[in-house]
Amino acid sequence: MTSCKDYEFLEEIGHGTYGVVHKVRRRHGDNVQLLVCKQIQLTAMKKTQREHALQEAKLMSKFECPYIVKGYSSFIEDRFLNIIMEHCDNGDLESHIRRLDGERRQMVEERIWSFFLQMAAGLHYVHERNVIHRDIKSMNMFLTKAGGIKIGDLGVAKVLSRGTPMANTVVGTPYYLSPELCEEKPYDQKSDVWALGCVLYEMLEKFKKDWKSKFRAFWSPEGVCDAKNDV
Numbered sequence: 001m002t003s004c005k006d007y008e009f010l011e012e013i014g015h016g017t018y019g020v021v022h023k024v025r026r027r028h029g030d031n032v033q034l035l036v037c038k039q040i041q042l043t044a045m046k047k048t049q050r051e052h053a054l055q056e057a058k059l060m061s062k063f064e065c066p067y068i069v070k071g072y073s074s075f076i077e078d079r080f081l082n083i084i085m086e087h088c089d090n091g092d093l094e095s096h097i098r099r100l101d102g103e104r105r106q107m108v109e110e111r112i113w114s115f116f117l118q119m120a121a122g123l124h125y126v127h128e129r130n131v132i133h134r135d136i137k138s139m140n141m142f143l144t145k146a147g148g149i150k151i152g153d154l155g156v157a158k159v160l161s162r163g164t165p166m167a168n169t170v171v172g173t174p175y176y177l178s179p180e181l182c183e184e185k186p187y188d189q190k191s192d193v194w195a196l197g198c199v200l201y202e203m204l205e206k207f208k209k210d211w212k213s214k215f216r217a218f219w220s221p222e223g224v225c226d227a228k229n230d231v
């Protein structure tokens with residue numbers, strides 16, 4: 001069975017809501033593979049949150065799409081869920097936009113189109129499988145040096161069914177919430193499309209800070225709504 005011993009843990013590349021994300025190395029004979037391990041502390045979680053974490057691992061390994069971060073395996077060790085996934089070697093889109101902002105530069109139009117189309121194709125793949133991502137935002141879009149962008153962090157995704165074609169719990173990150181979510185109405189995949197529109201706006205907007213400051217009056221900037229009541 002796979003365990004942490006099979007991986008050499010390298011530097012920390014992200015600090016998530018419930019744990020840490022490390023770059024890891026795996027050797028198969030002469031073959032060395034760079035991967036990512038997202039470690040989620042299950043004990044700190046409520047039952048529904050734990051279920052979401054386990055579902056994230058399941059969805060990531062099931063999905064086969066070049067525009068979604070691929071999950072290779074997962075295992076529980078010392079009360080941590082470890083999700084081993086592909087490594088996106090160019091950081092996340094939010095950091096990329098922030099870096100450009102700092103240099104008073106904007107993304108070139110071709111890059112915006114390329115990123116937008118890849119994200120839209122990834123989201124279409126998710127939606128076709130009756131899943132709502134529910135946390136589409138630039139911080140959850142991971143870049144590769146080859147110019148690719150992949151949707152990651154399926155940690156609050158909702159699997160819909162024939163009996164429950166809509167979700168109800170307000171989940172997501174304030175800046176990206178669709179009108180129906182703000183009004184606490186039932187919602188479906190279209191709320192992800194709204195959030196993707198916000199990501200497009202971020203890529204187009206010259207100084208994102210202005211946009212964010214407009215929303216600051218209403219929302220705490222770090223606040224992520226809780227999925228604890230989700231069914």
Ligand SMILES: Nc1ncnc2c1ncn2[C@@H]1O[C@H](COP(=O)(O)OP(=O)(O)O)[C@@H](O)[C@H]1O
Binds near residue numbers: 153
């Ligand atoms: N596959 C990956 N490749 C590169 N960086 C990653 C990858 N997965 C996560 N990260 C980094 O770790 C951060 C947190 O991961 P994420 O899956 O978004 O966790 P959380 O649910 O806590 O937000 C990301 O914003 C990103 O910077």
Ligand SMILES: [Mg+2]
Binds near residue numbers: 016139153
């Ligand atoms: Mg995230």
